[in-house]
Amino acid sequence: MTWDQVVEMLTSPLMQRALLAAVLVGAAAPVVGTFLVQRRMALMGDGIGHVALTGVALGWLVGSWANLVPQDALAVPGAVVAAVVGSVVIELVRERGRTSGDLALALMFYGGIAGGVLLIKVAGGTNANLISYLFGSISTVSTSDLWWTAALAAVVLGVGLGLRTALFAVSHDEEFARASGLPVRVLSMLVATIAALTVTIAMRVVGLLLVSALMIVPVAIAQLYARSFGRTMAVASVTGVAVSVVGLVLTYWQDIPPGATIVVLAILVYAVAAALRPVLRRPQPVRDPHPDMVDDVLLADDDVDELCVDEHGTATTGR
């Protein structure tokens, strides 16, 4: 890769739009993903993605009825509507009874895909038309697509970062959030809605089937090393941008599908990060986790009481 080639890549309007979209999606998706992992709903993005496919086909169907010129003009709005509705339904089911949550997700998965395939046929399209939505088509991002992506990413980041503590409170301990009078239902719906919006903007970059990977895998990487929620979110977001941009740049020179490349790259980073964790993580000093605790039972060889206290004393000060 020479400097000229880099300049050529960066001056290509197509690549500029694709890179911008990758940065926006790469930054926003892991922010939402952190809340989803915290809520133990890592697969929610997948459920929404499958439902969004029905939305794409529905938009297509309405477009063909209305004789719109590009038949898929309403595909993205259709996906947004279906994703938001789907996410709210998943959230309602979760709220009702926690046990049936994964069953509800399963129903959404299959219903979403089957509905999409069925409707696209009714709309006069073919399964081939769905492929670009299923696996992404970042190389065909238009200027208006980019504006949509930017606007929705701004909403997602604004809500996700602006209400971070409130969304953390609800995701971390729902019972306490209710006992604090927080609007738990509204906040839960908000998480579900920004997840749905993220799915629809990430649809162009990695495709509906791989959307969830961009939300979850960077979080999985980040929490290997991060010690706090805030740090996990920040590291995940940076990782998301990095793998999206690198994956996209790779596809500029190699004829490989961008969505799949980005996801495989993210999983490779996870594998390397997990393998190196024992080496890289700061070793924890060996210390008594409860130096202030009084020993509760007397053991036979506890005659050396003073020595024990001394040891604990040095353990606390030496930390």
Added chain:
Amino acid sequence: MSTPVVEGPVIEADGVGVTLGGQHILTGVGLTVSAGEVLALLGANGSGKSTLVRALLGVVATSSGSVRLFGAPLGPAAPWSRIGYVPQRLPAAAGVPSTALEVVTSGLLHGRSLRLPHGARRRATDALAEVDLADRVHQRVQDMSGGQQQRVLIARALVRRPDLLVLDEPTSGIDIPTQATFVDTVARLRDAGTTIVVILHELGPFAPLIDRAVVLRHGRVVHDGAPPRPRGDHADELHDHTHAHPDPEPPPTGPSLSVEVGP
């Protein structure tokens, strides 16, 4: 937060009923707690203690009756900043690590205040120092012991300086020295005028603090007044050993046996 001079009851519950999954967990529970009182909620497992507390704080929906906190009906208008709740334990660890500071900071949000106030970090650090966790502010709560997690939960409730503190079995599964520190904390809060409702299995170390006890049995209040003496049962010196079934037949008379236990 300054307490108004003239104030009605802190908690007023009237005819509260809770139905979960078609089962009547609570029926017609009436409870009034006045300011500055320390009330113990007692009862066997499944008697509805935790459910009552959750219903009073709006965690579970009531099927009948009404609840007023500081004179305001349960809902957005209730003065949530004056209420602190300590649940029995942290929810099962989720995948994302969170530090003690983050958990306690989340306790500063309440009602419709969804953004952190100024000085949030300092207030959270102070609350953690109050429960002797000043040196573990940045430790992951998932890595902490049960007793330390319980202290984090207390700090999260205290960080907003509540006038009403509700604790759900704060001493279950906690060793005696840590229990004593909880009792000290509660005693200090009571002396400062905080109203306290505490769910207990047995009065235990809290006994000297309790002004009043409410005993629940099968979802109904069966006692409301001075702390009851626990049933003596077999441990009691004067326990009258009666059985619900007739006494067994005395063994057939035979050669008398005497057993002597040697030293």
